Amino acid sequence: xxxxxWQLYPAYSKxxxxxxxxxxxxxxxxxxxxxxxxxxxxxxxxxxDKGAGSHADQIVGKWSFVEAGFVVNGMEVLEPWDxxxxxxxxxxxxxxAGKLYDHYYGSDCVVETEISNYSIDGNKVIVVVDGETETxxxxxxxxxxxxxxxxxxxxxxxxxxxxxxxxx
Numbered sequence: 782x783x784x785x786x787w788q789l790y791p792a793y794s795k796x797x798x799x800x801x802x803x804x805x806x807x808x809x810x811x812x813x814x815x816x817x818x819x820x821x822x823x824x825x826x827x828x829x830d831k832g833a834g835s836h837a838d839q840i841v842g843k844w845s846f847v848e849a850g851f852v853v854n855g856m857e858v859l860e861p862w863d864x865x866x867x868x869x870x871x872x873x874x875x876x877x878a879g880k881l882y883d884h885y886y887g888s889d890c891v892v893e894t895e896i897s898n899y900s901i902d903g904n905k906v907i908v909v910v911d912g913e914t915e916t917x918x919x920x921x922x923x924x925x926x927x928x929x930x931x932x933x934x935x936x937x938x939x940x941x942x943x944x945x946x947x948x949x
Contacts, residue, residue: 925947
């Protein structure tokens with residue numbers, strides 16, 4: 782079963798190379814962290830809508846995965862999100878009540894959903910999954926785009942994950 786959008790699944794070829802560097806416990810939370818820009822470093826972009834309200838208000842809604850990747854030598858390397866279902870898009874939904882619904886569709890287009898809790902603190906998204914707390918930084922949040930970065934350290938190797946979503 783697929784879990785939270787920031788979790789890593791070896792079936793996704795674009796993550797297979799990276800997964801060899803991640804301890805098994807952290808593979809489960811990898812994509813979730815990605816989506817939220819978990820461990821995100823950075824601040825809000827100048828692309829944000831001016832005066833459009835707080836991040837807590839702006840993030841509410843459904844967001845489809847567009848791109849995901851890493852920061853390599855200071856440059857973002859992003860690839861298109863691989864939606865397995867030809868007719869439905871993997872997406873997340875943030876509710877005003879602090880619930881986060883992760884919806885993934887397999888190649889058979891059957892949805893798998895995981896529910897977690899989230900909160901917003903400034904430009905940080907804090908997600909609690911199975912008792913584990915993950916934090917992502919909001920790089921861009923406006924009427925059409927949500928871009929998250931997550932910083933994770935594994936031993937002596939640091940990773941910055943990037944996830945880009947579009948409002949549905």
